[in-house]
Amino acid sequence: MILFSQIxxxxxxxxxxxxxxxxxxxxxxxxIGCLLIATAAxxxxxxxxxxxxxxxxxxxxxxxxxxxxxxxAILAVTFLIPTPVATVILFGLIxxxxxxxxxxxxxxxxxxxxxxxxxxxxxxxxxxxLVGLGTAHYELxxxxxxxxxxxxxxxxxxxxxxxxxxxxxxxxxxxxxYICVYALSYAPALLxxxxxxNADYSTSAGLLFFFILIAQLSDLLQxxxxxxxxxxxxAPSINASRTWEGFFAGTGCTAIxxxxxxxxxxxxxxxxxxxxxxxVIAVMGAAGTMTMSAIKRDRGVxxxxxxxxxxxxxxxxxxxxxxxxxxxxxxxxYYFTTLAG
Amino acid sequence: xxLNLTASFLTGLTKVFAGPSVRWVDxxxxxxxxVYFANHTSHVDSMVIWSSLPTxxxxxxxxxxAKDYWSQGWxxxxxxxxxxxxxxxxxxxxxxxxxxxxxxxxxxxxxxxIVFPEGGRAHSDSGEIRAFKSGIYYLNKKRPDLELVPVYxxxxxxxxxxxEFLPVPLLSRVxxxxxxxxxxxxxxxxxxxxxxxxxxxxxxx
Numbered sequence: 001m002i003l004f005s006q007i008x009x010x011x012x013x014x015x016x017x018x019x020x021x022x023x024x025x026x027x028x029x030x031x032i033g034c035l036l037i038a039t040a041a042x043x044x045x046x047x048x049x050x051x052x053x054x055x056x057x058x059x060x061x062x063x064x065x066x067x068x069x070x071x072x073a074i075l076a077v078t079f080l081i082p083t084p085v086a087t088v089i090l091f092g093l094i095x096x097x098x099x100x101x102x103x104x105x106x107x108x109x110x111x112x113x114x115x116x117x118x119x120x121x122x123x124x125x126x127x128x129x130l131v132g133l134g135t136a137h138y139e140l141x142x143x144x145x146x147x148x149x150x151x152x153x154x155x156x157x158x159x160x161x162x163x164x165x166x167x168x169x170x171x172x173x174x175x176x177x178y179i180c181v182y183a184l185s186y187a188p189a190l191l192x193x194x195x196x197x198n199a200d201y202s203t204s205a206g207l208l209f210f211f212i213l214i215a216q217l218s219d220l221l222q223x224x225x226x227x228x229x230x231x232x233x234x235a236p237s238i239n240a241s242r243t244w245e246g247f248f249a250g251t252g253c254t255a256i257x258x259x260x261x262x263x264x265x266x267x268x269x270x271x272x273x274x275x276x277x278x279x280v281i282a283v284m285g286a287a288g289t290m291t292m293s294a295i296k297r298d299r300g301v302x303x304x305x306x307x308x309x310x311x312x313x314x315x316x317x318x319x320x321x322x323x324x325x326x327x328x329x330x331x332x333x334y335y336f337t338t339l340a341g
Numbered sequence: 342x343x344l345n346l347t348a349s350f351l352t353g354l355t356k357v358f359a360g361p362s363v364r365w366v367d368x369x370x371x372x373x374x375x376v377y378f379a380n381h382t383s384h385v386d387s388m389v390i391w392s393s394l395p396t397x398x399x400x401x402x403x404x405x406x407a408k409d410y411w412s413q414g415w416x417x418x419x420x421x422x423x424x425x426x427x428x429x430x431x432x433x434x435x436x437x438x439x440x441x442x443x444x445x446x447x448x449x450x451x452x453x454x455i456v457f458p459e460g461g462r463a464h465s466d467s468g469e470i471r472a473f474k475s476g477i478y479y480l481n482k483k484r485p486d487l488e489l490v491p492v493y494x495x496x497x498x499x500x501x502x503x504x505e506f507l508p509v510p511l512l513s514r515v516x517x518x519x520x521x522x523x524x525x526x527x528x529x530x531x532x533x534x535x536x537x538x539x540x541x542x543x544x545x546x
Contacts, residue, residue: 096510100360104512110502116509 023265024079024206030264031072031213038065067317068216075212079205084191085132087208091188092128098180098315098322099124105299106172111162115153119173123149124181131185134192135339141189145182150174179291179322180315186325187211193329195338198268206266211281211328214258215320218282219289222250239293242286251282268336280331281324288323292316347423352392352399359385359500360512363393366546367519368490370395374453375520377402378477379492380470380540381457383501385508390455390492391424393515403427403448404455427454441479456480458536470541473533481523481532488520489536493543516543 042062078086103116123145130141154170190208226246234242258278259271269277292315334340355361377390387404394402408428411421421428427447429440448454458473481489495514501507521539523532 100510100512103509104360104496108499113499113502113505113509114507117507120510 021203021205024203024209026264027206027209027213027261027266028072028076030261031209035065035069035072038068071212071216075209079209084188087191088128088132088188091184092125094314094318095124095128095181095184096120098184098313098318099176101313101315102176102180103173105295105301106176108169108172109162109164111160112157112169112173114160115156115173118156119149119153119177123152123177127181127185128188131189131192135194138189138339141185145177149177149182153177179319183322183326184318186329187321189329190325190332193333193337193339196268197336197338200265201268206264207268207332210258210261210267211325212321213261214254214278214281215285215324217257218250218254218278218285219320221253222246222282222286225249225253235290238297239290242290242293247286251279251286254278254282268332277328277331281320281328284324284327285320288319288321291323292319345423347419351388351420351423355385355388355392358508358510359389359497360510361389361393361494361515362512363515363517364546365517366543368517370398370517372398372401372453373488374448374450374486375402375488375490376453376477376480377455377490377492377517378458378473378536378540379455379494381459382494382498383503385501386457386494386497387424387426387455389494389497389513389515393517398453401451402453402455405429405444405457407431427452439479441476441483444480445484458533470537473537475529475533477536478523478529478532485523489522490520491518491536491539491543492516493518493540495544516546518543 038061042058042065045058046062048058074090075087078090081087099120108116127141127144130137130144133141153173157166157170157173187208190211191204193204193207196202223241223246226241226243226249229249230241230243230246232244233240234244234247255275255278258281259275261267262269262271262274267274267277379386379390387406391399391402391404404424404426406421406426406428408430411417411426411428420426427444429443444454456477458477459471460474477489481487493514493516495516496511497513500509500511500513518539521536527535
């Protein structure tokens with residue numbers, strides 16, 4: 001207990017200050033409040049007689065809330081560390097984990113072994129090192145994988161001397177690297193944005209937190225809205241639970257929540273900008289979910305793996321984030337900072 | 342022997358590289374004396390089975406390994422000692438010094454073993470399992486009280502294939518099956534075929 005209070009005092013005195021500023025704290029508070037309500041709701045539902053609610057759905061709900069607590073806690077703790085490097089490392093580890101699931105699922109041949117070693121232990125760390133070096137390395141970090149990485153992967157597989165299904169194997173490794181590493185690395189890169197056009201805005205921790213929150217919420221809301229009013233399934237053979245009605249209603253709800261969250265001051269957006277950004281995240285998130293579902297259907301599996309109880313795999317959780325991160329980063333960079341020149 | 346730092350480190354490292362999801366089918370982890378026999382496709386196979394066991398079971402389980410390889414240099418010797426490996430001298434096999442006698446002497450009434458009855462590592466990507474060598478038959482004949490637990494490992498040949506020395510981190514699967522024993526009057530070939538089948542069956546679970 002004494003140790004804990006010492007740590008808190010140290011953090012309060014730390015001259016550089018941690019990433020968690022006032023507005024981000026408010027946003028975090030709102031989320032924790034919602035989670036408390038959700039946890040209480042889960043407990044109430046659990047006590048209901050089995051006939052009124054489906055116990056399997058209640059159990060899934062409780063697990064989901066638990067995983068959200070875990071996610072919030074991890075992000076909050078990394079924000080308490082006075083450097084964005086901790087967050088970059090956290091996302092680097094998530095990438096590593098997601099890529100491991102992705103490559104496990106898509107068959108590779110013996111000839112891909114050395115290429116995979118490069119992908120896991122050279123390209124992935126290099127990408128996150130470049131992100132951690134800050135906006136000065138934006139140019140290299142934004143082209144390392146899609147330009148040099150992709151050329152390297154195809155050449156390295158060719159050198160290994162196995163030509164069977166060559167293009168297919170190259171594409172698999174490239175897509176895995178692109179979605180799990182490159183696209184995801186734009187999320188921690190948000191922390192390095194600076195020179196805001198909005199003079200009142202200073203730190204980006206709130207921006208990252210807002211982004212992840214909206215991406216997860218839109219995923220959930222599109223699913224829930226689809227359950228209630230869904231009629232027309234977008235692509236039945238790929239994902240039976242995603243409907244057009246759910247997509248539009250869920251995206252609309254996300255926009256309203258996004259606009260409301262701008263009141264916390266944790267992002268540089270005013271309310272209509274925040275609503276538009278939420279729509280962008282929701283649309284890209286839906287695209288990510290559909291894409292990853294298509295890959296899963298092709299491989300004949302339901303989930304990418306098992307890590308957190310009640311949740312499928314890391315990749316099942318971050319598909320929306322992966323697709324939305326680059327777009328969110330670029331719009332924010334080009335319209336809300338002076339970095340683009 | 343107590344578990345040491347090297348062993349804990351290796352166990353953690355194995356979990357990062359091979360991410361095994363462990364399943365026990367019709368059997369439970371137990372500290373009773375057992376022989377775990379498995380399909381063999383990779384250098385890291387022993388390590389994966391070993392780290393898939395609960396700590397108390399791991400403490401009494403010894404992987405078997407070739408002495409000529411694992412006694413070269415302090416590093417390999419240290420690794421073998423940390424895992425409490427049972428090193429088998431392949432050069433000095435004599436009538437009174439058979440590896441089976443040595444195994445039985447070494448495990449006493451305490452330790453369990455991890456063995457790979459295929460002899461060497463299988464080549465194929467297809468998950469095929471080669472014919473078993475007769476070691477486990479003689480082992481069970483001399484010690485009928487030992488439980489023979491089949492283990493099937495999936496995806497290991499992609500993590501560290503034959504001829505490669507750098508592993509690629511992927512997820513794998515370790516399935517432990519129901520124990521088997523040598524039946525009364527069962528011939529050597531019948532028993533070895535049955536043992537091989539018991540591992541193969543776990544592949545499709």
